Amino acid sequence: MTIIHHYLRKELLILSSFIGALFFLAACEKQPDVGTFGSGQVSDNGSANIVVVDSSTINMTTVYVDSTSTSATGFMMVGNYTDAYMGQINSQAYLQIRPPAGLPILDPQRDVYDSIGMDLFFVRSNPYYGDTTVPETYEVHQVTSLYQLPPFEYAWYSNQALPIGGSLGSTTVSIAPNLPYTSQNAGDTVKIRLDDNLGRQLYNMVYNKSDTITNLATFLDWFKGLCITPGGTPGSAIYGFSADSSVMKIYYRENVNGASVTKSLDFTFFNPSAQWNYVTNDRSGSPIAALVTPTSRTQPPPETPSSLTGHASYVDNALGLTTKLTFPYLSAISQRPDYIGLLRAQLTVIPLAGSFSTTWTLPPQVGIYSTDLHNQLLVPISAANGGPVQMGNLTPDYLQPLLSTYTYDVTNFIASQIGNTSSGSNQVGLMLSVPPPTNVNSYRRLAIADQSFPTQQRIVLSVYYISLYPHQ
C-alpha cells in the first residue's frame, strides 16, 4: 500500500485535471441536422398524435335583449337607415340643456334679438354607420312631458321615450365623417335653425332675469329637454354627435359704438346621465322578422335559432342582439376511444358572405363570454395562456371576405365542457357580444353563417385533442 502512497500523487493530479477537462468538453456537444432521415422507418409505434375535429355541431341562436342602457354614453346617436339584415333602424337622442351661467344685461336700445339655433358636433373619432354619401335630415323637438325616470329605474334605456312636441327646426346636411366636414360649410358642426318664437321667449326671459332662467330647477321644470330626431324621410346612416358639446344658442346683435356685433346666449349640455338614445327597430321584412321577443319584463332574454333568422345569427348590441353558441355533442369527442386529453380549441367566426362591405362595416371588436341557460352575458373567456380579453383579432378583407374572421382561443371553455354530461350542460355556451362602451355607441352589426353553409363559409370550432389508440 505504501508503494502507491507517493507515486500516485502526480498521476492523480493529471487524471483529476483530465476529468475536470472532460466536464468542460462534454458541454461542447453539437449535433448535425440530418433532415428527415429515418422518418420512413418510423413505425406506427403508438405515439400520441394530435387530431383535429372541426365538425362539431354548433347551435347558433340570436339572443334578444329588449333594451340596453344608452344613457351617458357621450354620444347622441341620431339617424335612421335600412339594413338588409336588421330592417329599419331609427335612433333619436334626448338631452337636457341649461341656461347661461352668467346672464348679460340686455338693453333694448342696444341689443336686438336675431335667431336661435342648435349646434351639433361630429368629430373624426365619433361613431357612425351606414351610407354617408346621402344627406341626412335632423329635427329638434322639445320634450313635452316630465323629464324624469320611471319609478325604480336608475338609467335611461334604449326602449324608453318621452313625448315630444312638434319640430322646432330641422336641417338636411351631408357629413363626411372622416374629415369631418359638413355640407353647411361649418367644419365639424351641424347647425339647425330653431323656431324664433322659442328664441324670443327665451331672450325676453333673459332680458327680464326671469326666475325660470336664473333658477336651474325651474328652467328644467319648464323647458324639460330636447330631442334630436332624424327627419321623417328615410335616411341611410346614423351619426354619433358629441353630447357634451351640443349647445342651443340664442343670437342677438349688440350696437357697440355704432357697429353691430353678433353675440349669443349659450344653453349648454347638462347632466350627462340624462342624455340617452332611443332606438327602434322595425324588423318586418328582414331576415330577423321572426326574432323571438320577450313577452314579459321578467323573462330571460329569449333566443331565436339561426334557422329562423336566415340561417345566420347576429351581433348588434345597439339593437339588443347577441349570438349564443352551444355545442350539444361536444362530449362525443371526449368519448372517442383514442381521446386522452384536450390540446386546444379555437373558434373561428366567419361573417356571412356578402353581409359586410366598406359601407356596412364589421364591428372591429367582438368579445366572447360565457353564458348560461338564462342567456346571461357572464365572464369573458380568456385564452389558454391568459392574456387580455379576446376580441376576435379581426382583420377585414373586403376583397376576399371569407378571409375576414374572428378567432378565439376557447381552450379553457372547451376543457370545462368537453367532459360535462350533466343536465343543462347543453345550454351552457358562449356569447358573442360587442364589448362596452362600443356596444351602445356602434351600430355595426355582425351576421354569422350557421352550419347550413358550406364549410369554408361557416362558423367552425376546431378541437385539437391528443389521440392515443388503446390498442397501440
Place this chain on the structure above:
Amino acid sequence: MKPGTDTFKEQLILPQGSDSPVRKQYSITLRIPMLRIHTLLIRTLRIPALRMSALFLLLLAVASTRTFAQGNNAPYSQFGLGDLDNGYYNRTTGLANTGIAYRSNRFLINNNPASFTGLSDQYFTMETAIRGQYSSYAGSQVNVASTDAADITFRKLVLGIKLSHHWGSSIGLLPYSTQNYEFQVPYNIAGTTLQIADHYYQGHGSVNRAYWANAFEFFHHLSIGVDASYIFGQLNQNDIIQATSTGATLVSTTNNTSLQNLYVTYGAQLYGRVGRNWNYSIGGTYSGKGSLLAASTKQVLNNDSIMLQNIQNQEGYLDLPEAWGVGIALTNKQKYTFVADYRYQNWNGVASQNAYPGQAYSLASAQRGSIGFEISKKKAFYNTMVELNYLQAGLFYENSYLQINGQQIKDYGVSFGFGANGLKSPLSYSVIFQYGIKGTTKNDLIRQNYADVTFIINFGQIWYTKGKKFD
C-alpha cells in the same frame, strides 16, 4: 514529505512488461512545487492513497454519468438495438480491435475471455477509457449548414486479477450498443396538407454489458474462458409534437424499453512458441443465441407536462444472435505482433423473430474482418524485458447488421495507437486515433465520416504479496 518543503522521497515501481512483472525500489528526490496543494490536500485530509484511488474512481463514475449522457446524432442508431459497439477500448483498439488471439500480461483483453490467463500471476489491473468523436455527415437529406457533430463519452471500466497461476478473472462494464438520434418531420392532419406541427423524433439510450469472465489455462498452451454477461440498458424514444411556429411542445410520447438478460460468450486460445523468435496464438469465441427481456412503458405528456397516460406494456423479447469469431496473433522477437480477426453475427437467424421497432429496414448477418500490427519497445531490467511503449496500426471492414433501403450498412476504417507505460507508477496510458466511414450516400442514406480519439488509462499492481513490504 516534510512539511514546508518541496521535496519528497518517491517510491518508484517499474512498469509491467510483456514478461513477468518486476518490482524495484528507487529512492529519488524530486522538486515538484505544483504538487504542493495536492499533497497538502492528502495530508490535511489524511486521505490514504488507496482512498484517493477510490476517490478517483468515484470522480470517474460521476464523470461517466455526465459523459454517458452525451452522444453524437447517429442516424443509424434508430434501428434495432442501436449502434452495436464493436470496440473494446483496450490494448487492441489501436489494432482496429483485433484481438481474439491477443494475450497480454498486464492488459485486459476483452476480445476473448480466454485471454485473462495471460495476466501475470497475482496481478491486479484496472482500466478505463474515454473516447472523443468527431463526425461529419453527408447525404441528400443532410443539411449542408449543419453536418458536424462532436462528443466525448466514457466507454468502459474493467478490473481483472490473476487469481492463481492458471486462473484469471475479470469483471467490468462495457457498452453493447448506443442509441442517439433525432430528426424532424412535418405533421399534417390526416388527409390534408395542412401542417399544424412537427414531429420531433428523438432517441437516446444505451445497452451495456456487465460481465464476469473467468479463464483457465490447461497444459500451458490452452486457455478456456467463459464470459457471463448481464446485458441491461434502456432505450428511450421520444416523439414530440412541436408547434411549427413557436417550437413549443404540444404533446410528447416517451417509449422507454428496458432490456436485460444474461448472455454467455465462450472463448479459447491456443498459444505457444515457434522457434526462437516467434510466438503464436490462435483464438476463437462463440456466443449462443440469447434473448433480451424487454419491458416497455409509454408515457404521454401534454403541453403542460401533465401526464395523460402511463402505460405498462406487456413484456416481450428481443433476440440476440448466435455469434462467433476467430483470430490469430503472431509475435516476432517479442516486438512485432501481427493480428487478424474475423467475426460473424447471425442476425439473419433472429430477424424473423424480433420485434425491434421501426419498419422498412431489415436485419442482416454482420461480418467484420480486421488486421493489425504492433511494435512494442521493451527494455531489459535484470532478467526481464519491460515494455516501455508501443505503436499500433489496424484496418477493419464491417458489414453491419442493418440493411436499409436495400443497402447493408458498411463500416470501415483505420486505426493508430500509441501507448506508454509509466516508469514511476503502475499506470499506463494509451491514445488511439481511428478514422472510419460508415454508411453511404446511395439510396437516400447517410454517410458518416468519423474520427475517434480514445484515451485509455490502466492501473496495475501486484496483489497477494504475502506480507512483503517495499519500503
